Amino acid sequence: MLNRRILRIKVFKVLYSYAENPAMSLKEAEAELEISCQAVRDLYLYMLSLISPLTAEASARIEAARAKFNPTEEERNPNMKFVGNRIAPLLDADPDFKKLISKKKFSWDQNDVFLRKLYESVRSKDYFQAYLNSGESSLKEDAALFVRIFEEELVDNPDLETILEEMSIYWIDDLAYALTWCCRTLESLGNGHRWELPPLYQSEIMAKTGAVVDSDKEFAARLLRGAFNGYGRYYQMIAEAVPKWDKDRLFVIDAVLVIAGLAEVEHFPEIPNKISVNEYVEISKFYSTPKSRSFVNGLLDNLIKNKLSLSL
Secondary structure, X not given: OEOHHHHHHHHHHHHHHHHHOOOOOHHHHHHHHHHHHHHHHHHHHHHHOOHHHHHHHHHHHHHHHHOOOOOOHHHHOOOOOOOOOOHHHHHHOOXXXXXHHHHOOOOOHHHHHXXXXXXXXXXXXXXXXXXXXXXXXXXXXXXXXXXXXXXXXXXXXXXXXXXXXXXXXXXXXXXXXXXXXXXXXXXXXXXXXXXXXXXXXXXXXXXXXXXXXXXXXXXXXXXXXXXXXXXXXXXXXHHHHOOOOOHHHXXXXXXXXXXXXXXXXXXXXXXXXXXXXXXXXXXXXXXXXXXXXXXXXXXXXXXHHHHHHHHO
């Protein structure tokens, strides 16, 4: 499930926590990394569990309209296609999925206001009306509808972001990634496959196909250990490379990104330096200042060529 880009981000965030709290031990840092990685899959499960409550919300709205004193013809004879979608009962009947959701105590019951707003938004969209009026009905079509909902209604949704932020400090930055995996799952269900819990690491998925791949779990662990143990040495290299900067005033996020990059180059010689540098430059676009891209790129490149090479 987790690819190396997101694992680099996870390691970077743990290192940033260490920079803010130097009393953190390596053991604590490793535990934090493991929790952070597991949280992505938990978020995937929580978002996938939204399908049944959203379907139930639609059903409740239809029944409430039918119960009016003087319902319209459309309210008396509603289009039940969405309420009768095949995806919700498929997940509800899956013992493994139900067991996990129950074990983790995931529920949308306290978010009824969000569910109402979400359903109102969905039912107002052209893609939803096209689904209702397509004249056909299939598992594949139901799955495709939920993919549209996940892609168009849940990304950058401020109400959802508030809910996730209150539930877990790890979730808010991982929503887009988790939703991507939800959509992959929906497409698989639409093709008639049974739900399976995705392995936590991308390498585990690839290994299932018979591919010979290095462990992504070991990659993340080695990267964190290398950066953590070499933190002081790497930081000194940075301070010497930018003498005009007071080392206490170096932007912490940029420094941590460079440290992670140096650790990767030093401990993973099989990865081309250019790829490692580009990865941390890309991460800087989302977690640092507009000027950080060129700063991280230039400093990493300079340190790798003129400093780090001396210790390899």
